[in-house]
Amino acid sequence: MDIQSERRRLLDADDDESPSGVRTEQDAYLDKVKNGKLYLATFAAILGPLSFGFVLGYSSPAIPELTKIQDSRLRLDDEQASWFGSIVTLGAALGGLLGGWIVDKIGRKLSLMFCSLPFVFGFTVIVAAQNVWMLLLGRVLTGLASGLTSLVVPLYISEMAHERVRGTMGSCVQLMVVTGIMGAYVGGFFLDWRWLAICSSIPPTLMMVCMCFMPETPRFLLSQGKRREAEEALRFLRGPDAPVEWECAAIEDAYDEQAANFQVADLKDPGIYKPLGIGVMLMVFQQMTGINAIMFYAETVFEQAHFKESDKASVIVGLTQVVFTAVAALIMDKAGRKILLVISGVAMAISTAVFGVYFYLTAHWHGSASASSPAVTLWTQTPTPAPLAEADLTWLALASMGVFITGFALGWGPIPWLVMSEIFPTKVRGFASATCVLANWGMAFIITKTFQDLMALMTSAGTFWMFAVACALNVVFALIFVPETKGKTLEQIQANFRGTSAL
Ligand code: BGC
Numbered sequence: 480m481d482i483q484s485e486r487r488r489l490l491d492a493d494d495d496e497s498p499s500g501v502r503t504e505q506d507a508y509l510d511k512v513k514n515g516k517l518y519l520a521t522f523a524a525i526l527g528p529l530s531f532g533f534v535l536g537y538s539s540p541a542i543p544e545l546t547k548i549q550d551s552r553l554r555l556d557d558e559q560a561s562w563f564g565s566i567v568t569l570g571a572a573l574g575g576l577l578g579g580w581i582v583d584k585i586g587r588k589l590s591l592m593f594c595s596l597p598f599v600f601g602f603t604v605i606v607a608a609q610n611v612w613m614l615l616l617g618r619v620l621t622g623l624a625s626g627l628t629s630l631v632v633p634l635y636i637s638e639m640a641h642e643r644v645r646g647t648m649g650s651c652v653q654l655m656v657v658t659g660i661m662g663a664y665v666g667g668f669f670l671d672w673r674w675l676a677i678c679s680s681i682p683p684t685l686m687m688v689c690m691c692f693m694p695e696t697p698r699f700l701l702s703q704g705k706r707r708e709a710e711e712a713l714r715f716l717r718g719p720d721a722p723v724e725w726e727c728a729a730i731e732d733a734y735d736e737q738a739a740n741f742q743v744a745d746l747k748d749p750g751i752y753k754p755l756g757i758g759v760m761l762m763v764f765q766q767m768t769g770i771n772a773i774m775f776y777a778e779t780v781f782e783q784a785h786f787k788e789s790d791k792a793s794v795i796v797g798l799t800q801v802v803f804t805a806v807a808a809l810i811m812d813k814a815g816r817k818i819l820l821v822i823s824g825v826a827m828a829i830s831t832a833v834f835g836v837y838f839y840l841t842a843h844w845h846g847s848a849s850a851s852s853p854a855v856t857l858w859t860q861t862p863t864p865a866p867l868a869e870a871d872l873t874w875l876a877l878a879s880m881g882v883f884i885t886g887f888a889l890g891w892g893p894i895p896w897l898v899m900s901e902i903f904p905t906k907v908r909g910f911a912s913a914t915c916v917l918a919n920w921g922m923a924f925i926i927t928k929t930f931q932d933l934m935a936l937m938t939s940a941g942t943f944w945m946f947a948v949a950c951a952l953n954v955v956f957a958l959i960f961v962p963e964t965k966g967k968t969l970e971q972i973q974a975n976f977r978g979t980s981a982l
Contacts (some may be wrong), residue, residue, distance in 0.1 A: 480622075505642075506771070506883040509642075511721040511722070512641065512721045513718030513721070516715050520716065522717075524825075526685050526686035527655075528628060529658060531659060532656040532662065534598070534622065534655070534680040537621075538563055540663065540666070541565060542555065542563060543562070545672060548767060553610065554858070559611055564573065567625065568617055569619065569924050570619040570622020570623040571626030571920040574622065575919075578629075578638060578914075578916065582909045588635070588694070589633055591628075594624050598620075599616070599680045602617065602677070603673075603680070605618070630912050630913060630916045632652055636700040637649055639694075641968075642967055642968050646897065647808050650893040652897070654804045654805055663675065673926075675803060695712060696909065699905075701727065702906070709730075713727060716977075730968075730970065741906045741907045751907055755900035755903070758902060763918055764949065764953045765892075767949035768953065771923050773880070777880065796884055801884045809860065817961055817962075823891045823892075823894075824886075824890065824950050824954035828947050828951045830878075832882070832943070837879065842939070866880060884939070891953065899915045901913055901972055904973045916932065
């Protein structure tokens, strides 16, 4: 059936109007779509972010054990413990580079299946470790797998989903990351570091098995000229009633407008440099909020607040992230990305500023030493309980932490990954996403590695005020530069950057 008669059939089939009053071909098409299999494929893919959450969370329960372990060959000193935590981010930056190359070479589905290997191999090296170097190697490998996954999964999901559910599906990536982080924290209560590593290998193994039964994305297949396979993939994802030839033609039309292969000279094209700049800045700003520093620091804050079981602090932080990331996923396609980024940025700017005030006041009451002392307790030492007068203000620290984590979960946690997967034209998706992933993990490494030095150099108050300024800049950036992608097809989003229209 040709595309014109398909268009007529779509519009004749249903005369209802969309909520905006204008009934489009897209509305008519989407009304025929069944999402069951799309959810299934998304479920298989998000086992990847779940695995990467386990990698991020693993160091929190493992480090205290490994710093006190009997076997001196495996015992971590302060410096090694800090590397054990942060080297994952370096591995992940490498993984992002590798991911950018393989998604275009072997496709989204095979790349996803490939991610399982370094996860499982890395955890195996940790379990079998005979010395500290093997522990670190295991962390680099699991980090590499995390970087690969953080690139491939958002792409896979956004290329399969349609605009009515893409925001929610894409936000499930971050939801699974934070669920994995919490899974590792909770697992740490019951399992030793070896058993925790063994259990952490289960999600990536499951992902490998489940992905065998899922399709390649229609957009990748079309970019390879495989029209018949693309229609089959769409038929699987959209159910039996949707006339998938129409969607195939719409994707193909947009793809034809772009030259087939990416060349460096293309970077002069606004359709490429604009989304690339936005994607990279979103990643840099996400890390500049200080999320990873604050997550590592959570336990110390709870200890200062005289929580009897401060090791449960991480679980409270983790649970808050899970709950509010789920809220963000549910409202993403209704509220839109931009407004959530703004609300999230404002909440984080206020809470980090207040956190700074808390440190400033406590430092002035008890002499400047207390201002920086928590910084050196991040990994191995137990902080001295705060004097009573200081404890009076701990509610302020706890409230700031709660607001910060909630704010991050509602916007700057999930949205940079989601927007990264939506704004690039197919031909540069691998290269551009790799640049974003590299920027994200590179910044994560710099912030986690320099956090303690920053606290010593600028005092705790100064460091948190710096994060507050970064969060305020986030808001300005979101307001001015980030496009609203809610309710648009990937092709429409990209056409906006080029200054043309699609569909
Ligand atoms: C960030 C990570 C962070 C994680 C936890 C992700 O979106 O990229 O750096 O550790 O969220 O919330």
